[in-house]
Amino acid sequence: MIRPLLGALLLAGCGAGGEEGTASLWITRDRGARVLFQGEVPAGVTVMQALRREAEVETGFGGRFVEAIDGLEGSQERDWFYFVNGVEADRGATDYRLRDGEIAWWDYRRWTGEPEIGVVVGAFPEPFLHGYDGERRPAHVRFEQPSQAGAARTLGKLIGAATVEPSQEPVPQGGNALLLVGGGKDFRARLASPRGPYTFVLAGDPARLARDPTLARFRFTGLP
Numbered sequence: 726m727i728r729p730l731l732g733a734l735l736l737a738g739c740g741a742g743g744e745e746g747t748a749s750l751w752i753t754r755d756r757g758a759r760v761l762f763q764g765e766v767p768a769g770v771t772v773m774q775a776l777r778r779e780a781e782v783e784t785g786f787g788g789r790f791v792e793a794i795d796g797l798e799g800s801q802e803r804d805w806f807y808f809v810n811g812v813e814a815d816r817g818a819t820d821y822r823l824r825d826g827e828i829a830w831w832d833y834r835r836w837t838g839e840p841e842i843g844v845v846v847g848a849f850p851e852p853f854l855h856g857y858d859g860e861r862r863p864a865h866v867r868f869e870q871p872s873q874a875g876a877a878r879t880l881g882k883l884i885g886a887a888t889v890e891p892s893q894e895p896v897p898q899g900g901n902a903l904l905l906v907g908g909g910k911d912f913r914a915r916l917a918s919p920r921g922p923y924t925f926v927l928a929g930d931p932a933r934l935a936r937d938p939t940l941a942r943f944r945f946t947g948l949p
Contacts (some may be wrong), residue, residue: 744767744768744769744822744824744825745768745769745825746767746768746824746825746826747765747766747767747768747825747826748765748766748767748768748770748775748823748824748825748826748827748828748829749763749764749765749766749827749828749829750762750763750764750765750766750775750776750778750779750828750829750830750831751763751828751829751830751831751943752776752779752780752794752795752830752831752832753830753831753832753833753943754797754832754833754834755832755833755834755835756832756834756944756945757832757845757847757943757944757945758943760943761794761795761797762779762780764779766778766779766823766829768823768824768825768826768827769822769823769824770822770823771818771819771820771821771822771823772807772809772814772818772819772821772823772829773817773818773819774819775823775829776794776818776829776831780794780795781793781794781795781796782794783798791805791818794831794833797833799833801837802835802836802837803833803834803835803836804833804834804836805831805832805833806831806832806833806834806836807829807830807831807832808828808829808830808832808844808845808848809821809823809827809828809829809830809857809858810827810828810848810851810852810854810855810856810857811828811830811844811845811846811847811848811849811851811852811914812843812844812852812857812916812919812923813842813843813844813845813919814919815919821858824855824859826854826855827851827855828848828851830847830848842945843914843915843916843919844914844915844916844923845914845944845945845946846912846913846914846925846941846944846945846946846947847941847942847943847944847945848942849912849925849934849938849939849941849942850883850884850938852901852921852923853884853885853886853901853903853923853925854884854885856920856921857919857920857921858919858920860920860921862899862900862901862920862921862922862923863887863897863899863900863901864881864884864885864886864887864900864901864902864903865886865887865888865889865890865896865897865900865901865902865903866878866880866881866884866886866888866889866890866902866903866904866905867889867890867891867892867894867896867902867903867904867905868889868890868891868892868905868931869891869892869905869906869907870905870907871891873905873931875932875935876905876930876931876932876934876935877889877905877931879935880903880905880931880934880935881903883935883938884903886903887900892904892905892906899921899922900922901921901922901923901924902922902923902924902925903925903927904924904925904926904927905927905931906926906927906928907928907929908928908929909928909929910928910929910930910947910948911926911927911928911929911946911947911948912925912926912927912928912934912941912944912946912947912948913925913926913946913947914926914946929948933948934948
């Protein structure tokens with residue numbers, strides 16, 4: 726479990742290190758079921774600095790751990806966790822500096838008895854677009870049924886896919902994959918490491934996601 730470290734002084738104005746542009750900050754609870762905040766922050770700030778710009782943050786243990794955000798406190802069963810581009814962070818929030826276009830997503834949720842998460846679908850089309858920690862792997866789309874080809878091409882353009890092919894064509898080693906399969910409506914993701922590769926599996930009609938790429942927004946798994 727990664728719990729964020731206390732940030733340094735807030736940066737004023739533009740992001741640090743000459744970084745231009747903006748990043749997104751999301752704050753949710755209960756696995757994204759309730760959205761508490763959604764807005765933009767300057768690129769170049771750390772995840773902790775981004776959080777402190779928009780929320781009241783309480784820390785404990787000598788300032789090393791986030792205890793509460795806007796009064797919502799951690800407990801023995803629930804706590805605050807954060808993702809970058811849908812990938813659960815592997816470091817403290819003071820150690821990840823946001824790049825242009827990235828998403829910092831804090832979620833307050835139960836952690837006892839819950840499986841490891843790793844990566845979620847709720848930031849799609851991330852992490853295909855920006856990856857993690859500046860590392861973006863080539864993306865590939867594979868589809869099982871000929872009727873999915875049109876949606877596969879649309880989704881391929883959305884995520885900047887290097888290839889869009891039927892599922893018989895293997896995904897190149899080390900590449901990120903969006904797999905379109907048959908069956909009931911579902912959307913899930915897994916990863917090999919925070920830097921990827923990532924595999925997203927979309928079951929059902931991919932045209933729904935092609936028409937509305939935000940369909941899974943804030944969800945850990947699944948589709949509405």
